[in-house]
Amino acid sequence: MDINEIIKPENLVFKRTELMTDKTLSYCPGCGHGTAHHLIMEVVEELGIQADTIGVAPVGCSVLAYEFMDIDMTQAAHGRAPAVATGIKRLWPDKYVFTYQGDGDLAAIGTAETIHACNRGENIIIFFVNNGIYGMTGGQMAPTTLEGMRSSTSPYGRDLASMGHPIKMTELIAQLPGTVYVTRQAVHKAANVRKTKKAIHKAFEVAKEKKGLAFVEIVSNCNSGWKMTPVDSNIWMEENMFPFYPLGDIKVDGKIVKDLMSDLM
């Protein structure tokens, strides 16, 4: 069969969402940030809320997210996205407001803003892309860096005695009464992408109900920072990140749905 008999408008089953601009993404080849951007915009497109959604970009590799997502966006000082989103949401309670943050942004310099926005139960969505490292600045250790994981500031691997423990922000904020939906997903495989998209849909549903905060962690690769090829970094992520940051829902409809005690160990 000739390929041109298949490549016809009536046979189209997938094309890039129109809510991503035509700009070439500034991310490294194979970086999960790109997949995460596309998914959020696909959901906004499917819900038909392009004109009613406001995003807050962080400091980090995704600092330019506003160049790529074709919605109203602003960009916050490092770690302050949840505070900026709080202000926007309180001024425009009927808009959908989300932050998009890396782990250096959300779990280091922005820890206070993250925890208090979650605890206040702001009716916003937080998208948390956790690649266990400061990607933008050259792969320094982050609070989320795994035990033994090499980074430019832990070249012999993270040593717990001198550098402390990696932090599970998602399990922590799930315990706050202000969060309604808390989940951890990934975007490196098609099956994960489909699950993450459902999770993003659910997060926007929660935002619509205005009952509190929805928090979607996406465990991702930073193949440049980890110094691996994109494909190898995704295998490394499955073998090393997922055991410590297990995927799945943590809190649904305001109720914790997994055993946090065993998980916090």
Place this chain on the structure above:
Amino acid sequence: MAKMRGAIVVDIERCKGCGVCVVNCPTDTIGLSKEVNGKGYHYSYMEYPENCTGCTNCAIVCPDGVITVYRLKVE
């Protein structure tokens, strides 16, 4: 028996040759080309086009959103 035939179209100049689509293709359709695009990346293409079922796996994982997918039922 009805069978699904698919095809992908890669926006060659936007592809970064990361290979994530290649390992996500369940039918081993996709390969990375020997040639490079304008940015020097070995872009992805249908190495074995007859294998493609149009499942969309490659397109939904592509970080740069460069793959368009078509599918047709053939008797």
